Amino acid sequence: MRTGRVSWVGLRTPVLWLVLLVAMGTLSLYASAYTVIMVANILLYVILTMSWVLFSAPTGYISLATAAFFGVGIYTAAILGEQLPLPLVILTAGLASFCLAALVGALTLRLKGVYFAFFTFGLVELIKHLLLWYEVNVTGVRGRFVVFADNVTIYYVILGILVILLLTSYLIRRSRIGLALQSIGEGEDAAAHIGINVSAVKTIVFALSAVFVGAAGAAMATRWTYVDPYMAFDYLYSFTAVAMAVFGGLGRFEGPILGAVVFAFLRELLITRFPYVYMLVMGSVLVVTILYLPQGLVQLAQMSPWRRSRGNREPA
């Protein structure tokens, strides 16, 4: 039976999201330039993580291709940045990543489990080395300059990409495609038998998840001004996305967001002065999470006395 209190509980989450959105949307009005840059960096990692989660969490396929899509976005900005306006560059980058992911998805459909992780990891390195060879032997440059865009603009572009990504993830989770993905994760053969076009669903969602990574890559490239294949196709982006998602917890929608925010903030604090310590902490946290917190950071929140005192509500 619905009471006034229950409907408040139901409303609480959307209201919270709205408040958060307004706070983020007006950030440049009240925060310092440094804060805006830092928050943009954190949001970038939320995008990488949530894009990974979109495909890999329900299906159980561990994709290490995030860095490949990110690099494609970066290089799209480097090549087209001078000819096209920023919105078009970002759209093209998303589209380029979409095409690459669709191709990879279509090719690797037969690969199960660990083979898929193998393949996607190799993909990043393959593109990196081919690009390096091409740049050195054909264009004669090792790196490229990217047209500069100001920090506030990039912040809003990143925020926009993130909002669209979160909306997409939310809608997919609630749609028939979301259910199809879930059943692929639980048993691919069974999913095929009940009439799900397993290949099509996997390819489409994989390609869709790449769009946001590519777009974010193009946006971030304008901040770096100079890129080379090693920077753009750095496998650490793939690993980081996976680590952040697992750390946050794959079971709930907010889990990976929380994991990415906490980790990316830690990264901002440590990466310039103590890069090794940051990576060490990241590795240790990943191992500890897998051993002791299989549901991630959100498990801690659920275990807290604050939560328990309000009764054993089933997680949504």
Place this chain on the structure above:
Amino acid sequence: MQPIIEVVISGLLVGGLYALIAMGLSLQYGVARVLNVAHGEFIMLGGMTTWALYMAFHINPLLSLVVCGPAAFALGYALHRTVYTRVLASSASPGAFESNSLLASFGLLFIIQNLALIAWGADTRAYSYLAVPVDVAGVLFGANRLLTLGSALVIGVAFYIFLARTRIGKAIRAAAQDPTTAALMGVNINSVLALCFGLGAALAAIAGMLISICYPVTAVMGIHYTVIAMIVVVLGGLGSIPGSFIGGFVLGLIESIVSYFEPALTLAANYLIFALLLLVKPTGIMGR
């Protein structure tokens, strides 16, 4: 004729190292079912320790085998007993164990690599040992590289005999085929899996020691060799130890041929072969 001999022999020289590395990963993945992406970190540890011992005490690199091998074995054994056994117990299905142990080994990769970076820094390290040219069929090769090939062959064959002829080797092969049935037949499965993981780590460290004799080593070299090991393991067939041994030489030869024509494309060629192999014949040369 001369170029062909050169290409073939340098392929074999690299191949020997690849074979050792891949055999280690094959034990860890083929038997213990842990896709250990931190495999290369044990190679790095072997190489860096050998370098450190040589610089500090002028210990003969080959002698540091006595330190690296057992230490890596103990580390690997302990890791399996603490981390992976726990992951195995908490994973609902073999598929879940594969992904969870993969993620745990990512964590290990970061931990080991960054501890090494803190301890030794990111500089490239090298020392000179037996760097005298030797004439092989009219082509000159460094004595250190020939020594590496010889050692890799001896270790590889010894290891194969261990697997094929001893009681423990039989238990390992049984566990590779079917862990549950092996356990029913009285194989202490947890101990065998930990043993495999430890042996894999020891092989990696020994390979690292041999690598440091011929090539410069750094604290970040691990991931490159992990990828090589993965390629060879897939090439030779997952779970097949002779396959990995042969696959190592095959990849070494391919690499040598490609680098004869276009050195800058060697790595790209490796990945391309890997990608094609996964798509066309994921079971590998000797796969079941």
